[in-house]
Every structure is written in C-alpha cells, then in structure tokens.
Amino acid sequence: xxxxxxxxxxxxxxxxxxxxxxxxxxxxxxxxxxxxxxxxxxxxxxxxxxxxxxxxxxxxxxxxxxxxxxxxxxxxxxxxxxxxxxxxxxxxxxxxxxxxxxxxxxxxxxxxxxxxxxxxxxxxxxxxxxxxxxxxxxxxxxxxxxxxxxxxxxxxxxxxxxxxxxxxxxxxxxxxxxxxxxxxxxxxxxxxxxxxxxxxxxxxxxxxxxxxxxxxxxxxxxxxxxxxx
Numbered sequence: 001x002x003x004x005x006x007x008x009x010x011x012x013x014x015x016x017x018x019x020x021x022x023x024x025x026x027x028x029x030x031x032x033x034x035x036x037x038x039x040x041x042x043x044x045x046x047x048x049x050x051x052x053x054x055x056x057x058x059x060x061x062x063x064x065x066x067x068x069x070x071x072x073x074x075x076x077x078x079x080x081x082x083x084x085x086x087x088x089x090x091x092x093x094x095x096x097x098x099x100x101x102x103x104x105x106x107x108x109x110x111x112x113x114x115x116x117x118x119x120x121x122x123x124x125x126x127x128x129x130x131x132x133x134x135x136x137x138x139x140x141x142x143x144x145x146x147x148x149x150x151x152x153x154x155x156x157x158x159x160x161x162x163x164x165x166x167x168x169x170x171x172x173x174x175x176x177x178x179x180x181x182x183x184x185x186x187x188x189x190x191x192x193x194x195x196x197x198x199x200x201x202x203x204x205x206x207x208x209x210x211x212x213x214x215x216x217x218x219x220x221x222x223x224x225x226x227x228x229x
Contacts, residue, residue, distance in 0.1 A: 064093020128195020
C-alpha cells in the first residue's frame, strides 16, 4: 500500500500555524470540545493514560497484542515515541496511537503520563476492528465532502473551501486549544481486510474518490515543557 509521502506530512505541519486562523474562522464563537472514543471508551487529551485504561482500553504492541508500555518520562518531558491503544475484546488491535507528556517534577511511567497527541490511521483500518468516533462522527469510509459536512453539523467552523486542494488536508481547532488535522487520500490507498466477526461495515473504496485517511488531535501547541526523544 502506498503511504502518503513524508514531504506532504511535513507540509501539513508547516502550514499549521500559518493557516489555523483562516481554517477556523478566527474571532468566531468558541469551538466544541473534542471527544474521541475507541470501542465506546473515551480517550482523553490532557488526561493520564491510566484514565483511558481504567475505562477499559489496553496498550498493545504494533501487532495488536496486549503489551504494557515501558516508556518512562523525566520531569517535564515529552516523547514522540508512540503508544498503541487497543480494546479488551478480541481482536485487541486498533489503528489508534498516542504520544504522551509528563508535566510533573518527578520521573513518571507511561501510565501516569498524560495524552498529548492522538493519531488514527484509517488507511490501515479494517471492518474487524472497533470503531473510532470523533464527536460521535464515524469517519470510516467517509468522503472528503461528507467529512466537512459532518464537522459543520457538530458545530466546528469548517467549510468546504478550507480543505487544501493540492495535498487534501484540513486543519481546525476545538475547545481548550485542541488542534485537529484531517488528511484525505484516494480510495486506492485503503485496505479493508475482512474479518470473521466484523465490528463495522465492510467497504468498497472508489479509487478516484478522496476519503478521510488520517485524523490527528493534539494539544502540543500549548505545552511549555521540554520535547525529548
């Protein structure tokens, strides 16, 4: 499967701060609070990883097998190492990863560190995995136009012309300085493995249509702590 190039991802991040006002209608009323769930369990930005685990989620390895994270954070430290989240039910794996930070003055394990960034990769998702909902929106198989409409209906200041026409991404903000980036890719880039007990509908992706391919929500822009490895 062809992945989006690193250059395009870097461009999206570079454009983040220069274009955020244009994409979010600066000066408008406060944006809705961002809520994200995996298999019905909320993943809370700025909450400890343990809070999500207490709601019934687990950490896994890259293959979806249950595994405890061995990350340890120094005082006031951030890491770009990703932690995979999964579900207690089988199959455990999901396409959700998080990055964590420690805003205390002492060493802290991953479970006690807080969630800074959540990334959901839809191109590698499948009908066999648990649904991921963003403010109750299921982006699985949703086209670019459908996504813009769904976000506007939820109260986010998003319009059709705010999607980058060349690289097909959208940046907007939620309450409490949460920045959301949504990437779109042609249907030819998607996998849709069939499962023995599918938890969501199996889809046929039109190779010439743009669908939601990646969702990233982050509060990194307001952190005033060291960014480590």
